[in-house]
Amino acid sequence: QVHLQESGPRLMKPSQPLSLTCTVSGASLRGGDLYWSWLRQRPGKGLEWIGYLYHRGNTYYSPSFKSRVTISGDTSKNQFSLRLNSVTAADTAVYFCASGGLEARTEYWGQGILVTVSS
Amino acid sequence: DIQMTQFPSTLSASVGETVSMTCRASQTIDIWMGWFQQKPGKAPTLLIYKASVLASGAPSRFSGSGSGTEFTLTISSLQPDDFATYYCQQYKTSVTFGGGTKVEI
Numbered sequence: 001q002v003h004l005q006e007s008g009p010r011l012m013k014p015s016q017p018l019s020l021t022c023t024v025s026g027a028s029l030r031g032g033d034l035y036w037s038w039l040r041q042r043p044g045k046g047l048e049w050i051g052y053l054y055h056r057g058n059t060y061y062s063p064s065f066k067s068r069v070t071i072s073g074d075t076s077k078n079q080f081s082l083r084l085n086s087v088t089a090a091d092t093a094v095y096f097c098a099s100g101g102l103e104a105r106t107e108y109w110g111q112g113i114l115v116t117v118s119s
Numbered sequence: 120d121i122q123m124t125q126f127p128s129t130l131s132a133s134v135g136e137t138v139s140m141t142c143r144a145s146q147t148i149d150i151w152m153g154w155f156q157q158k159p160g161k162a163p164t165l166l167i168y169k170a171s172v173l174a175s176g177a178p179s180r181f182s183g184s185g186s187g188t189e190f191t192l193t194i195s196s197l198q199p200d201d202f203a204t205y206y207c208q209q210y211k212t213s214v215t216f217g218g219g220t221k222v223e224i
Contacts, residue, residue, distance in 0.1 A: 037214070047155075047163065047206055049214035062213060063120055096162055104153060104168035105210045112162050 002026040004097050004110035012091075012117045018084040022097030022110060029075045032056045035105045038071060038082040040093040041112075048093075052105070053080050087117045121145055125207050125217025132222060137195045140220040142207035144188045151211035154183055154192045157219075158203045166205075167192065197222070 008020035020038070027034060037052040051061035053071045061069050068085040084091065094114050100107035122145040132138045142152070150170040155163035165174040167183035170190060180195045194201055202224060207217040 046219050047157075047208075047216040049216065052214070060213060100165075103172075104165060104174070105214060106153070106163075106208070107165050107168070107174070109162035109164070 002099055002108040004099060004108060006095060006097050006110045006113040008095075008113060008115070010113065010115060012087055012115060014088050014117055014119055015086055018082070018087050018091065018115060018117075020082045020095055020097075020113065020115070022080050022082075024078045024080070024099065027099060027108075029053075029073045029078055029080060034099055034101055036071070036073065036080045037098045037100075037106050039096045039098060039106070041096070042090075042093040049106075050082065050084075089117050091115070092117045121148060121209050121212055121215055123207055123209055123215050123217040125220055127220060128218060129221045129223065131224065132197055133224065134197055134199055136197050137193065138197055138222065139191050139193045140205060140222075142185075142190045142192075142217045144190075144209055147187045148209045148211035150186050151209055152183070152185065152190045153208040153210065154181075155206045155208060156201075156203050157206065163206060194222075 003025045005023045035052045035054045038050040050065050070083040073080040094112040096112045098106035098109045124143045152170045154167040157163040166177045166181045171183045182193045184191050204219045204221045206219050
């Protein structure tokens with residue numbers, strides 16, 4: 001069974017870059033056949049996909065985030081990370097990491113981490 | 120971006136009823152459709168993928184149908200544990216979600 005766990009700061013100031021890490025067990029980033037996603041959910045709102053890492057280092061980002069997001073992987077630690085630049089209060093959300101194969105891209109989810117952006 | 124329109128946004132039902140919700144894509148997504156259940160404070164869980172394939176561990180009272188641009192999730196004989204919010208997700212081109220359907224008593 002694949003297990004994912006998000007980690008990172010829970011409180012940010014506006015304009016800072018947000019960095020989150022997802023630690024993976026039960027699957028390997030080296031495999032190359034899985035998709036490693038970041039998503040978020042703002043308070044009381046629906047799910048938003050931010051982007052994913054796939055096929056040994058390729059990335060695909062949502063147009064809504066493309067200008068300020070980077071997703072990268074560290075195969076030595078079996079982790080993948082999200083960097084979101086220039087955060088504002090509108091980026092306050094629960095951030096989830098997820099993984100899956102071609103047929104179900106977000107089959108497994110982490111529990112989520114609430115990040116609050118406030119001055 | 121492919122837009123997903125999900126309706127109804129709220130669905131009132133009783134235990135034992137059969138309920139359905141619909142998701143419409145702004146362009147064809149073939150069968151690249153998933154359905155998720157989410158309870159407050161929890162991560163979503165996958166119910167259906169490829170439009171009609173039941174995910175491992177998902178109860179058999181959940182079923183999905185459709186292809187192209189119109190899809191349906193049906194819950195047969197609603198159980199107390201099924202009161203939650205449901206999201207559709209297309210993954211033909213990038214990933215986008217519908218706005219959600221809250222199933223309440």
